[in-house]
Amino acid sequence: MSDPSTTFAVLGSLNMLAGGLFLLCAFGIVATRQVKGCLGLFIIQSLLLAASALFLGLQHGSWHLCGVALVNLIAKPVLIPWLLRRTVHEEVYSRREIDQVLNIPTSLLIALALVILAYFLAIPVQQALEPQFQSGNVAIGLAGLFLGAYTLAVRREALPLLLGLLAMENGAFFVGIAISRELPLLVELAIATDSLIVAFILGVLTRAAHQHIGSTAVGALAALKEEVQR
Amino acid sequence: MIVFVILAVPLVAAALACLPFRRLAGGVTFVGCLAVLALTIRLALEITAGRPVLAIPKWVAVDGLSALVLLLIAFVGSTAALFSLGYMARESHEPKRLRLYYASYNLFIFSMLAIPVLAEPTLVWIVVELTTLCSALLVSFENTREALEAAWKYVVLSLMGAAVALLGFLVLFAAMRAAGGDAYTWDGLIAAAPRMPPILLQTAFVLILVGLGTKVGLVPLHTWLPDAHSQAPSPVCALLSGVETTAVLYVILRLFPVLKAAPASHAELWAIVFGLISVGTAAFLLLQVRDYKRMFAYSTVEHMGIILLAAGLGNSAAHQAALYQALTHTLAKSFCFFAAGAALLAAGTREIGSVRGLIRTSPAAGISLLFGGLAIAGAPPFAVFLSEFSIFRAGLAGGHYVATGLLVLFIIIGFFGIMWHVNRMVFGQADGNAQVCLPASCLTALVFAAAPVILFGVYMPAPVHELLRLGAAALGR
Numbered sequence: 001m002s003d004p005s006t007t008f009a010v011l012g013s014l015n016m017l018a019g020g021l022f023l024l025c026a027f028g029i030v031a032t033r034q035v036k037g038c039l040g041l042f043i044i045q046s047l048l049l050a051a052s053a054l055f056l057g058l059q060h061g062s063w064h065l066c067g068v069a070l071v072n073l074i075a076k077p078v079l080i081p082w083l084l085r086r087t088v089h090e091e092v093y094s095r096r097e098i099d100q101v102l103n104i105p106t107s108l109l110i111a112l113a114l115v116i117l118a119y120f121l122a123i124p125v126q127q128a129l130e131p132q133f134q135s136g137n138v139a140i141g142l143a144g145l146f147l148g149a150y151t152l153a154v155r156r157e158a159l160p161l162l163l164g165l166l167a168m169e170n171g172a173f174f175v176g177i178a179i180s181r182e183l184p185l186l187v188e189l190a191i192a193t194d195s196l197i198v199a200f201i202l203g204v205l206t207r208a209a210h211q212h213i214g215s216t217a218v219g220a221l222a223a224l225k226e227e228v229q230r
Numbered sequence: 231m232i233v234f235v236i237l238a239v240p241l242v243a244a245a246l247a248c249l250p251f252r253r254l255a256g257g258v259t260f261v262g263c264l265a266v267l268a269l270t271i272r273l274a275l276e277i278t279a280g281r282p283v284l285a286i287p288k289w290v291a292v293d294g295l296s297a298l299v300l301l302l303i304a305f306v307g308s309t310a311a312l313f314s315l316g317y318m319a320r321e322s323h324e325p326k327r328l329r330l331y332y333a334s335y336n337l338f339i340f341s342m343l344a345i346p347v348l349a350e351p352t353l354v355w356i357v358v359e360l361t362t363l364c365s366a367l368l369v370s371f372e373n374t375r376e377a378l379e380a381a382w383k384y385v386v387l388s389l390m391g392a393a394v395a396l397l398g399f400l401v402l403f404a405a406m407r408a409a410g411g412d413a414y415t416w417d418g419l420i421a422a423a424p425r426m427p428p429i430l431l432q433t434a435f436v437l438i439l440v441g442l443g444t445k446v447g448l449v450p451l452h453t454w455l456p457d458a459h460s461q462a463p464s465p466v467c468a469l470l471s472g473v474e475t476t477a478v479l480y481v482i483l484r485l486f487p488v489l490k491a492a493p494a495s496h497a498e499l500w501a502i503v504f505g506l507i508s509v510g511t512a513a514f515l516l517l518q519v520r521d522y523k524r525m526f527a528y529s530t531v532e533h534m535g536i537i538l539l540a541a542g543l544g545n546s547a548a549h550q551a552a553l554y555q556a557l558t559h560t561l562a563k564s565f566c567f568f569a570a571g572a573a574l575l576a577a578g579t580r581e582i583g584s585v586r587g588l589i590r591t592s593p594a595a596g597i598s599l600l601f602g603g604l605a606i607a608g609a610p611p612f613a614v615f616l617s618e619f620s621i622f623r624a625g626l627a628g629g630h631y632v633a634t635g636l637l638v639l640f641i642i643i644g645f646f647g648i649m650w651h652v653n654r655m656v657f658g659q660a661d662g663n664a665q666v667c668l669p670a671s672c673l674t675a676l677v678f679a680a681a682p683v684i685l686f687g688v689y690m691p692a693p694v695h696e697l698l699r700l701g702a703a704a705l706g707r
Contacts, residue, residue: 124429128427128430129427130408145394148393161386169393171393172397172400173396173400175397175400175401176396180400180404187352187356190353194359205366205370205381208378209382212373218382221379221382222379224379224457
């Protein structure tokens with residue numbers, strides 16, 4: 001390392017690269033038809049989240065953030081897929097989701113609009129932060145949150161819905177690693193454990209849906225309404 | 231110390247409920263809940279005597295407001311456990327599934343009890359998320375198509391809201407750090423609030439209001455609520471509708487003093503607008519429901535709106551009225567769902583149109599349903615009437631004439647909606663004349679749940695009043 005300021009700048013750019021790829025994965029989770037592909041994208045997205053935490057940690061000399069990176073590295077890309085394999089039947093993974101609520105090009109356009117909206121919403125928050133907390137993470141994380149929510153709106157299969165939820169959490173965290181760096185490690189651990197429980201419970205619900213109603217297209221269930229007489 | 235015992239009891243009960251002994255799970259759950267109730271009463275008495283409990287500085291603390299919520303959770307937890315004994319035995323489930331039910335039940339109680347006890351907002355967020363996860367399997371317990379649909383909607387929407395709220399809590403942390411505060415607790419936030427960048431505080435508040443509002447059932451994010459609160463087994467509905475919503479609303483209310491301490495915040499306006507929208511929408515939906523459990527669920531949406539609105543009226547009388555309303559709603563609504571459960575056992579259907587003359591086929595269920603309807607709709611001798619009236623008075627005293635006027639209008643519409651349906655079900659000529667007997671534990675639970683609804687309508691014990699006053703003080707700083 002020749003010069004501290006060069007190192008600082010390089011780490012900043014690496015962080016932005018991770019951020020860009022993070023956003024790309026969020027787009028992928030919206031649009032990928034194969035359930036397996038979605039899971040793969042989620043794993044890559046979580047790895048990028050950990051990478052961003054690591055880069056920010058090195059950039060600002062915060063060991064604490066490196067710990068966060070480690071916690072995320074273990075919990076999300078490793079333990080969550082393992083838990084899902086244990087709870088959900090293999091057949092559910094090999095599905096392809098043919099009918100989303102909107103077709104994929106329209107979906108991607110709306111997703112793009114959401115990202116632009118997130119960017120503009122992030123500006124005032126960004127400006128209110130102190131300089132050492134400023135980075136592109138706020139806009140990207142917010143966009144990740146929006147895209148996760150949008151995934152929940154358009155997907156119908158159980159597993160992509162679950163991954164949409166976890167992607168939303170990833171988005172919130174992507175903001176968190178930049179702006180609330182000194183969050184106690186105990187809390188970080190608890191949040192990571194919590195996302196494991198999310199994966200487990202939703203896995204169990206998916207299995208129940210698979211066993212009792214023979215389908216995992218839970219988004220298509222619509223018996224409970226006010227108008228229709230049952 | 232007592233705080234940790236309160237939290238440990240449901241965990242131990244959950245572990246015991248998993249042991250393969252017939253009938254052990256239900257008994258241990260009920261006894262555990264009674265123990266928790268006794269301990270919370272002791273804790274509340276200590277607090278009303280002027281000794282706030284600070285168990286671990288920065289992490290665990292109990293004041294008047296938390297004690298009130300704890301008390302509500304413990305009370306409904308006990309009555310619902312008692313009701314479960316008869317209700318769940320009636321529907322002949324396998325022993326293994328019953329054990330699963332009671333284990334989840336205890337974990338659900340644990341997660342709710344942890345909400346008011348914790349003082350660190352991100353930890354509170356985690357236990358709020360745990361309440362969703364622990365109750366998911368309770369909502370889907372029947373494993374029918376409808377129950378699974380309800381559970382999915384419940385979990386997906388609640389967790390989606392939770393992710394938004396998580397971002398809110400992280401922004402709040404950043405705001406506190408920017409203000410130079412070092413204790414991320416409810417009290418630490420109030421101390422740091424005047425120096426926080428307003429835009430960060432506002433962003434955090436809106437994210438948390440929307441995120442946790444989803445779980446409270448505020449319109450327009452309420453769509454999962456009638457599904458989940460109608461498909462779950464009735465004792466679970468009583469918990470979901472009676473205390474889970476209140477406990478999560480408590481977290482939103484905790485932010486009010488923080489925003490009040492900051493200059494130029496519009497938290498109260500947000501609360502009034504969101505509250506009115508919820509009350510209004512629910513009032514009109516109450517007119518056209520076809521399922522009586524859904525009717526009580528919509529009434530929960532209505533009451534959450536009323537409490538939020540009252541908290542937004544701003545003066546200390548309104549804060550006290552809001553907490554009074556939270557208290558009476560919890561007591562009356564849990565009773566209503568027990569009555570609905572009894573009606574379901576007696577009539578075998580949830581459809582309002584198919585139930586006639588309930589008072590003939592099962593006098594106990596019919597009378598309970600009639601009393602429950604009157605109590606929750608806000609008829610005079612019951613406690614809900616008094617709390618709604620005190621909100622009305624506080625609103626007029628604060629000069630909020632439009633909001634108060636609309637509130638009264640919506641409450642009246644809701645009243646007629648509920649009473650019209652209840653009237654149809656309770657009276658009239660029954661199809662069959664066979665008398666239906668309810669299990670003894672269900673009847674006992676109905677009596678216990680009804681007692682405070684009637685009692686608080688005519689007489690308010692001094693410690694409860696003091697608890698409400700302390701809670702209002704915590705809201706109004």
